[in-house]
Amino acid sequence: RLREWQRGVRADFPILTANPDLAYLDSAATAQKPGAVLDAVAEFLSTTNANVGRGSYPWANNTTARVASARERIRQALGDDNSDSTVEFVSGTSHGLRAIATDWLAGLLTEGDEIIVPFGDHQANLLPWLEVRDVLARQGVRITVRRLPVDPASGDYDHRALPGIVNDRTRFVAATHVHHVYGGNMNVHRIRDVVGPDVPICLDAAQSMGHGPVSVAELDVDFVVFSGHKMLALPGIGAVWARNTRGPRFALGGWAGTPNTAAIVSLEAAFDWLDAAGLDNIRDWTTALGVRLTDGLNRLEDVDVLGCQRSLTADSDVQRREGIVTFRHRKVRSDDLGFVLASEGIMVRADSHCQAGRDTEDRAVRVSLHAYNTPDEIDRLLAVVRRCEGN
Ligand code: PMP
Numbered sequence: 001r002l003r004e005w006q007r008g009v010r011a012d013f014p015i016l017t018a019n020p021d022l023a024y025l026d027s028a029a030t031a032q033k034p035g036a037v038l039d040a041v042a043e044f045l046s047t048t049n050a051n052v053g054r055g056s057y058p059w060a061n062n063t064t065a066r067v068a069s070a071r072e073r074i075r076q077a078l079g080d081d082n083s084d085s086t087v088e089f090v091s092g093t094s095h096g097l098r099a100i101a102t103d104w105l106a107g108l109l110t111e112g113d114e115i116i117v118p119f120g121d122h123q124a125n126l127l128p129w130l131e132v133r134d135v136l137a138r139q140g141v142r143i144t145v146r147r148l149p150v151d152p153a154s155g156d157y158d159h160r161a162l163p164g165i166v167n168d169r170t171r172f173v174a175a176t177h178v179h180h181v182y183g184g185n186m187n188v189h190r191i192r193d194v195v196g197p198d199v200p201i202c203l204d205a206a207q208s209m210g211h212g213p214v215s216v217a218e219l220d221v222d223f224v225v226f227s228g229h230k231m232l233a234l235p236g237i238g239a240v241w242a243r244n245t246r247g248p249r250f251a252l253g254g255w256a257g258t259p260n261t262a263a264i265v266s267l268e269a270a271f272d273w274l275d276a277a278g279l280d281n282i283r284d285w286t287t288a289l290g291v292r293l294t295d296g297l298n299r300l301e302d303v304d305v306l307g308c309q310r311s312l313t314a315d316s317d318v319q320r321r322e323g324i325v326t327f328r329h330r331k332v333r334s335d336d337l338g339f340v341l342a343s344e345g346i347m348v349r350a351d352s353h354c355q356a357g358r359d360t361e362d363r364a365v366r367v368s369l370h371a372y373n374t375p376d377e378i379d380r381l382l383a384v385v386r387r388c389e390g391n
Contacts, residue, residue: 002285009277010372012036023346023377028180028207028324028368030229033266037232040269041262052261063261070268074239077271078224079215084244088252089259092238093206094124096225097174099240100202101128102135103253105172109136113143115172116165116195118157119357120150122180125204126356129174148175155182155307156319162194173201177208177219181353181366182307183290183324192220200246206230210274211322211370212283222246228263232370233270237263277371286323286369289378293325293367296382300389302330306364323369326353332388334363341365344384346377 010016012034016024024032044066050059052067071087090096109115109132117129133145146165149158157175173195175188185208191201200222208214209224210231216224222243229235237260242250274282297303306326308319329337338350349366352358367381 002281002288005277005281006285006371006374010374012273013372014038016372021345023373023380025346025348025367025369025373025377025381027370027373028230028366029349030235031210031232031370032372033232033234034270034273036273037234037266037269041234041266044265045262049261051258066268067259067261067264070264073268073271074241077209077214078241079213079217080241080243082243082245084249086242086244086250088240088242088250089264090225090238090240090252091236091260092227092229093122093204093225096238096240097124097202097204098128098131099252100223100225100242100250101132104242104248104250105129106132106135108247109141109143109171111141111143112169113171114146114167114169115143115174116146116148116162116170117174118148118150118176120152121176121356122204122206123354123356124206125174125176144169146170148173152307154309154319155179155184157186157188157191159187159190159194162191166195166199170195170199173199174204175201175221176204176206177214178205178211178322178324179307180207180324181326181355181364183322183326183368184308185320185322187319188221189219198246200243207322207324210270210282211279211286213279216241216243223250228267228270231267231270232273233266234260234263236260237267239267282371283322285371286373287321289369289373289375290321290323290325292375293378293382294321296378297325297327297385300386302332302389303385304328304330323373324366325368326364326366328364329385329388334365337365337385337388340388341381341384344380346381346384348381 013032014035048059048062050063052063074087149161151158202223203221205224205226209226224241228237308321334350352360
């Protein structure tokens, strides 16, 4: 059933139709765009382009309405029916997390407070929190930053260790929904039980939004941050969703001037496309490809898959594999492997992946998938890696 569905899906991407011999396996860096998203942007810019919130003529009203509608669309995508919540547009996840740190968290913390943040996820979800600590320290306010522990074997958070670092001074937790290197779903829904009802949780959803359902009710988080370009929309746009019930209301500081209206239009078109394709289908498909790849790599003697090995159950003690698989070859350097793959028309990322705590020499090959990828592309990649083994 999904194979039939997938043929239709792939045909929606002009860049892939134009390059049938290339395999794009780097969607965690940025995803390709469906024709409908490109058309929506062209339609907006060539028919009713005007600035937002200014002027009373029809084009201006149209832009203002489209921006409002995109905000509503984000609430709807997150399953949010809370009228106090806000959606602010930002340039992407990095900008959004930094905005929460500087425009919200910094003003909230007092001497002796503690925050819990991940030290092995994307740097974008560590550096802004450390900066809050340093800025406060310069003002004479000392806070403690605690490490949300990651279990290196599974790539999941070590949820069992969490109770040991939560205490009555815990004011904030930052977490990641799907790990951008290990490819596992981080079981963030388990954090609320440990921290209790009052501590705000911020979710980096850069690798989950547009890849499968993200529900703020189910996860009981207070912020969700994501990037448009990883969910099939244009670069230069992202959003912060804020629940606003634990702590002060979130408002973006210094926000004035003209937002990226064309990219906001692309966001809504991307949500339309994702809904039509079906987020459950997309997640099932990319997960199955991820498992196919993990299993194939595990059969090779000199290859180590990092983090999440497989496992698909919804059971909360088991980690769900999503469509990102990262590996290392014991005898072939990762950048060489990336080079060989590129020469075969296979596009992957081979570096240290902006992972906090990992130095730039510590490279690995990351394969990341979206709905348009095929089992054939996985098998092509496996064949190249297998050939490297023979050398
Ligand atoms: N968080 C995670 C988990 C990511 O994968 C990325 C992008 N690689 C980011 C944050 C940063 O996203 P952006 O570059 O769109 O700001």
